[in-house]
Amino acid sequence: MRMGFLQLPVPGHGASQAKANRPLAAAFMIGYARRHCRSRGWEAVIAPEELSDHGGDAALAAWALEEGFDALLFTLYLWNRERSLFIARSVKRRRPSVVTVAGGPEVTPDQDAADFPGIDLLCAGEGEEFFARFVDDGAARSLRGIFRAGEIADLGRVPDPYLSGLLPVRDGEIVHFEQMRGCPERCAYCYYGKGRRRVRRFPPDRVEGIFRLAAARAGTEVYFMDPTFNGREGLAGRLERVERANPRRVPIHTEVRLERIDRATADRMAAAGVRSVEAGLQSVNPAALEAVGRSWDREAFLAGAGCLLERGIGIRTGIIVGLPEDDLEGLLSTLDFLEGAGLAGGVEAYILSLLPGTRLRRLRDRWGIRAMDRPPYWALRTNRMRPEDFAAALEILERRLGIDYFAPIPPLGGGAGPGLRSLVDLRGGTLDGPLPEPATLARSVLLLLDAAAADDVRLRSWAGRAMAESPHTCWRLLHAGSESWPAERWRRLRGLFYFPGHFLNRGRRPGQDPQGAFSVRLFQAVDDAAAARSLLDASPEAELAAVPRPGEVPLWREACREAPWVLLDPRLGPRESGTLAAWCADRPGRVIDLPFPLYPHE
Numbered sequence: 271m272r273m274g275f276l277q278l279p280v281p282g283h284g285a286s287q288a289k290a291n292r293p294l295a296a297a298f299m300i301g302y303a304r305r306h307c308r309s310r311g312w313e314a315v316i317a318p319e320e321l322s323d324h325g326g327d328a329a330l331a332a333w334a335l336e337e338g339f340d341a342l343l344f345t346l347y348l349w350n351r352e353r354s355l356f357i358a359r360s361v362k363r364r365r366p367s368v369v370t371v372a373g374g375p376e377v378t379p380d381q382d383a384a385d386f387p388g389i390d391l392l393c394a395g396e397g398e399e400f401f402a403r404f405v406d407d408g409a410a411r412s413l414r415g416i417f418r419a420g421e422i423a424d425l426g427r428v429p430d431p432y433l434s435g436l437l438p439v440r441d442g443e444i445v446h447f448e449q450m451r452g453c454p455e456r457c458a459y460c461y462y463g464k465g466r467r468r469v470r471r472f473p474p475d476r477v478e479g480i481f482r483l484a485a486a487r488a489g490t491e492v493y494f495m496d497p498t499f500n501g502r503e504g505l506a507g508r509l510e511r512v513e514r515a516n517p518r519r520v521p522i523h524t525e526v527r528l529e530r531i532d533r534a535t536a537d538r539m540a541a542a543g544v545r546s547v548e549a550g551l552q553s554v555n556p557a558a559l560e561a562v563g564r565s566w567d568r569e570a571f572l573a574g575a576g577c578l579l580e581r582g583i584g585i586r587t588g589i590i591v592g593l594p595e596d597d598l599e600g601l602l603s604t605l606d607f608l609e610g611a612g613l614a615g616g617v618e619a620y621i622l623s624l625l626p627g628t629r630l631r632r633l634r635d636r637w638g639i640r641a642m643d644r645p646p647y648w649a650l651r652t653n654r655m656r657p658e659d660f661a662a663a664l665e666i667l668e669r670r671l672g673i674d675y676f677a678p679i680p681p682l683g684g685g686a687g688p689g690l691r692s693l694v695d696l697r698g699g700t701l702d703g704p705l706p707e708p709a710t711l712a713r714s715v716l717l718l719l720d721a722a723a724a725d726d727v728r729l730r731s732w733a734g735r736a737m738a739e740s741p742h743t744c745w746r747l748l749h750a751g752s753e754s755w756p757a758e759r760w761r762r763l764r765g766l767f768y769f770p771g772h773f774l775n776r777g778r779r780p781g782q783d784p785q786g787a788f789s790v791r792l793f794q795a796v797d798d799a800a801a802a803r804s805l806l807d808a809s810p811e812a813e814l815a816a817v818p819r820p821g822e823v824p825l826w827r828e829a830c831r832e833a834p835w836v837l838l839d840p841r842l843g844p845r846e847s848g849t850l851a852a853w854c855a856d857r858p859g860r861v862i863d864l865p866f867p868l869y870p871h872e
Contacts (some may be wrong), residue, residue, distance in 0.1 A: 271312045271408055274339040275300075275359070276330065277351035277574065279323050281664075281773045283714050285685035288323035292446055293372060295397055297431030305429060307405045314434075315339075319685025326715075327353065327740035329690060330707035330769075331360040334368070341369040341404075344389075346376035348625070349647035349773055353742040359388035360739070369411065371404065373397045375461060375546040376645075378627030380525055383415045395464055396451070398428055414489030424872045425472045433479045442489040445522075447480050448472065453497040458562040458630040459590065459622065462497050469502060478515040485518040491545075494524035500535065501527060509538040519544040528585075529567045529573030536581050546584040548618070549575070549619045554604045555590060558596035562630060584760035588612050592665045594637035595629075597654040597850065601663055605670050619667050619675070621660065622649040646777050667802065676778045681748055681793040681815050681835055682862050686712035693866075696723040696748075705732045708739035716746045717767075724759055727810070741769040745790040749812065749870040752801035760792050760811035787815070795868050797838060798857065799825040806832050817868060818842070825847055830854060837864045841871035 275296035286854070293316050300314045321333055334342050337783055342361055344354040358370040372386060373393035386392060391413055394401040400419045407413055421427060431437040432445060450471045453463030459777070484490040499505075502716040522644040525548045531539075551571070553559060559566050578585055589604055606612045622630040624641040634641065638653035650657055664675045686692035694705075696719040698748060705728075723729055735744070745767040764787055767773070772789035785792060792812035796802040797819050805814050806829065815835035818826040823846045830836050830853050838847050838861065854861050 271340045271405065272338065273312070273314045273341040273343060273765075274334055274337055275314065275316045275343050276322060276354055277317075277345040278330075280349045281713070281742065281744065281777075281789075283679050283746060284683045285324070285714075288472065288685075291319075292437065293317075293322075293324055293345065294431055294437070294443075294446055296343070297434070297436040298428060299397050299401035299433045301429035301431060301436055302403045302427070303405050306427065307402050307471070309406045309408060310825075312405050312408075314615070318687070321690075324685050324687045324690055324692070324712050325715045326690070326708065326711040326743050327357055327360065328736075328848050329711065331357050331364075331739075332709040333362060334361050336818075339368060341371060343371040344374075344645075346372050346374040347646065348376060348623070349565050349777070351376045351645055352771060352773065355386060355388050356742065362388055363609040373400070376626060378461065378464075379416065379418050379589075380632075381416070381626060384795040393419055396422060397636045398422060399590055414531070419577040420452075421468070421470065424468065428472070430476050430480070431473070432483055433476060439483045439490065441487045443487070443491075445480060445484050445490060445492045446495055447477075447492055448495045449474075449477075450496050450502075454501050455498060457577075458627075458633070459593070459625070461627040462624050463625070474508065474511060481512075481520055482519045485516075488505055488589070491521045491523055492543075494522060497525060499524040499526050500530045502748070504536065506538060511537075511544045512542040513538070516543045518814060521541045523547065525550070526574075527688045528574035528578070529570035531577050533577050536577035536583070537575075539578070540581040540583060544583055547578065547585065550586060550588045551592055551602055551604070551608070553596050554607045555593070555600035556647065557597045558593040558600060568607075574677060575613060577609055584616060585613055586616040586618050588618045588620065590620050590622050591667075592649040592655055592660060593651055594639065594652055595654055595681075596652075598659055598662060598666070601666060605666070609670075614671060617667075617671055619671075620645075622647065623653075642776060643771060644776065648776075650681060660691070670860070676783070677790065678860070679746075679791050680859075680862055681791070681795070681813070682716065682837070682864070684712070684714040685691050685714070692716060694718070694803075696720075701726050701728045701732075708736045710738055710741060711736065713740075713742070714744040714746075714753075716748060719747060719749055719763070720751065721749075721753070721755070724755070724763055731768060737767060739770060742772055742776065743767075743789075744772075746793060747790065747812075748793045748795060748815075750795040752798045754808065754810065755794070755812075756804060757811050757871040764790055764792060764811075785811075792862045797839075797869060799829055802826075802867070817864065818846070818850060820846065826850070834860065834862045837868070838862065839864055 277290035277293040296316050357391050361368055370389045371391045372389045376393050377394045379394045393699055396419050400417050411858050412438045480544040485501050521546045523546045528549045624647045639649055641647055641649045642653040655821055668675050684692050690712040691706045691710050695718040697718055767785050767790040774788040793815055795815040795817050796810040797817040813834045815837050816830050816833040817837045820841045851861055
């Protein structure tokens with residue numbers, strides 16, 4: 271039996287979302303099955319990283335079909351659930367004999383198999399023993415529906431993905447090191463411990479091997495994945511072991527309860543190489559914390575934070591907007607507290623999600639919670655917050671923290687692996703020739719258009735096929751020219767490539783953005799200062815990108831300060847580029863190097 275594993279990254283127009291997409295679950299399961307399966311003659315393949323991270327829907331389905339897998343296994347997270355199910359259906363439609371299997375945080379015992387169209391078999395819980403049974407079951411295919419997996423009591427039987435060689439450690443990468451399973455906390459909004467409070471530990475001697483691998487690469491960081499690193503006994507001894515194992519002081523990141531940090535613990539953490547931590551505050555509202563089963567000691571929290579900050583250990587503090595019994599006043603109090611504690615610079619704010627399997631999802635009616643029924647499951651209303659309050663909360667966060675809660679989507683950037691197209695130039699009669707097959711497209715595509723291409727019926731035909739085979743693609747449509755296009759043309763183009771079911775169209779707030787569609791973005795790049803000024807005054811459908819030509823930079827001062835984006839022509843000299851960057855110093859992320867010529871005369 272030949273099996274393929276596929277884990278898809280967080281959707282987005284850029285490449286950064288894929289950096290954390292490491293197929294740990296697949297590697298854990300394959301390593302366990304190699305050691306414990308009775309069957310022989312089976313093969314398991316993890317999708318190539320460049321393909322899983324950058325391939326479009328059609329490209330991934332084509333890979334699975336070309337490989338001739340007997341089974342295709344998906345790891346489902348809230349950000350990739352619907353896209354994974356679409357690919358599963360695409361493969362099944364063309365090869366019905368392929369057995370499709372899914373597990374991960376999105377699969378919980380309280381769900382029904384009908385909630386996963388295109389999937390033949392589901393695993394709720396830890397996947398290692400399930401996968402071994404699946405392999406041994408082979409052609410019999412006696413497993414059906416949702417398999418409710420139990421715990422593996424002895425985690426020493428589960429090989430580590432990095433130490434077994436299944437996952438390589440590369441330069442500049444975060445090494446995700448799992449040291450335990452289960453969680454002693456009982457937070458109602460979280461399913462990390464899969465409903466089990468019993469904590470089981472992997473063998474402690476693995477830490478030496480992990481740091482040997484990490485130290486051999488440049489720019490690595492080790493992430494201890496414990497839900498609460500300091501939440502169990504023996505912390506001092508474990509930190510001493512890490513200190514001995516990490517003489518090169520590879521940076522460590524982990525999650526802690528600040529209330530349990532004292533000076534001695536902070537000293538040991540710094541000596542071991544801990545450089546940053548996440549600390550879940552969630553709210554300072556006692557009623558909200560009680561509602562979700564979370565404790566908090568204000569003075570101990572402040573003392574622990576001070577101990578870490580004194581030793582140069584950075585703190586990222588998590589808060590949740592929309593907890594039961596919380597409201598805008600509670601959010602303001604939480605932000606006031608964090609500012610007073612010197613922690614406002616590292617705040618990570620999340621909208622409450624009613625995740626599958628959580629107690630809060632089951633008890634939603636008690637708290638009057640109404641939420642999205644599809645990922646990301648955001649709360650829309652609670653017993654203390656109305657829909658307009660959630661919108662106001664985001665504005666408060668942006669104003670108080672000086673952030674864009676939803677980062678602007680730039681006109682350029684992204685990535686594509688070998689054989690994938692992330693740039694398609696349809697200008698100058700390109701539609702007269704063969705167009706890229708959907709199976710060659712990346713998950714994020716920049717489409718360059720002129721007026722002739724925008725109005726060509728053949729574009730509609732190609733777009734229809736591309737969207738049918740890869741609906742979860744992120745599109746950026748860019749017109750490089752000074753002429754103003756009618757709003758109807760832009761809206762028609764948006765409609766050709768817009769998929770309402772795309773995760774980005776629910777995972778961002780339309781009220782925060784004039785375009786209102788996030789899976790397809792419209793841009794116009796202009797290299798004439800007067801035309802740019804006119805377009806800015808007209809408030810066009812597309813976002814304007816200023817592209818000052820060499821020798822004309824002084825003409826652009828006003829327009830560059832107002833344009834949403836500034837693209838640096840590669841022919842600009844250092845002084846001209848520096849001038850443009852200085853004009854936009856208050857928004858450096860809006861200035862982008864142009865990697866290729868945009869205009870025919872170039």
